[in-house]
Amino acid sequence: MLLAIFNTIAPVIVCAVVGFIWARRGGRYETAFVTRLVTMVGFPCLVFETLIKVDLDGQVLFLMGASALASTTLFAVIAASILRAGNLDIRTYLPSLTFANTGNMGLSLCLLAFGPAGLALGIGYFTVNAILVFVFGPAIASGNINLRAVFKLPLVWATLAAIVVMSTGAELPAWTMRSLEMLGSFAIPLMLITLGVSLADLKIEGLGRSFALSVVRLSMGFAVGWGVAELFGFEGIARGVVIIECAMPAAVFNFMFAEMYETRPAEVAGVIMVSTLLSFLTLPALLWFVMGS
Numbered sequence: 001m002l003l004a005i006f007n008t009i010a011p012v013i014v015c016a017v018v019g020f021i022w023a024r025r026g027g028r029y030e031t032a033f034v035t036r037l038v039t040m041v042g043f044p045c046l047v048f049e050t051l052i053k054v055d056l057d058g059q060v061l062f063l064m065g066a067s068a069l070a071s072t073t074l075f076a077v078i079a080a081s082i083l084r085a086g087n088l089d090i091r092t093y094l095p096s097l098t099f100a101n102t103g104n105m106g107l108s109l110c111l112l113a114f115g116p117a118g119l120a121l122g123i124g125y126f127t128v129n130a131i132l133v134f135v136f137g138p139a140i141a142s143g144n145i146n147l148r149a150v151f152k153l154p155l156v157w158a159t160l161a162a163i164v165v166m167s168t169g170a171e172l173p174a175w176t177m178r179s180l181e182m183l184g185s186f187a188i189p190l191m192l193i194t195l196g197v198s199l200a201d202l203k204i205e206g207l208g209r210s211f212a213l214s215v216v217r218l219s220m221g222f223a224v225g226w227g228v229a230e231l232f233g234f235e236g237i238a239r240g241v242v243i244i245e246c247a248m249p250a251a252v253f254n255f256m257f258a259e260m261y262e263t264r265p266a267e268v269a270g271v272i273m274v275s276t277l278l279s280f281l282t283l284p285a286l287l288w289f290v291m292g293s
Helices: 002-024 031-054 058-085 090-098 102-142 147-152 154-168 174-184 187-201 207-231 236-246 253-261 265-292
Strands: none
Touching (some): 031 154, 031 174, 031 187, 058 090, 058 154, 090 102, 090 207, 102 147, 102 154, 102 236, 102 253, 102 265, 187 265, 236 265
């Protein structure tokens, strides 16, 4: 079990450390270009190819999406209550406590822990989570909601296309599937390297507060993940995927929103940095729980 846990964690940390060291040593890294490439090409191909190959039951995919909606709603309600009790600014901190890193780290761990089936289930969770992030993340920070952002997400269209293919039973040519596999294969390692680069570039403030809020993010994530998995009656891989996705640290996108709408980006960066570093310490226990149960 310990070897299995190490084999799951190590590739995630190695890829992130490569990005971190690269940035710290002054290496050039076009974060905006890489992020756009992964978002527009790599990740949609990965989503489509994985869902087609694993051939998930549509109801299971729907339940994973519903669990993402339920858990994110609970995160927002619980976090808002904690922030109000602590007299902390909701516009600044609520996104970081609500939206976890379900993409870079979450999907990577789902794949490494449970294989292609885990990745497919993780995609079901992540797709809905990403919609919520890009609709309500800016809305919380700016006070304005933009539902049109949903239709600009390629992963949404990739998911819908995969559902159509699965429901019709259509078979795609071998060259198409191989092309999608090749294009999708760079998404996860590049996401993790970009995570490392992003962490290296963050300038943080309020370390004590960041530590306290990071503990809230990780502990709340695990508790809500376990509760939602129980509520939906998930077992096996589905249960593990939901708990992993919920227990991830704050997403890097929260920093982008904070910078864009000037809601104390340095303090938001602190929560992202500290929660990510803490998660590397809690991952062994988390994986032991989901892989051993």
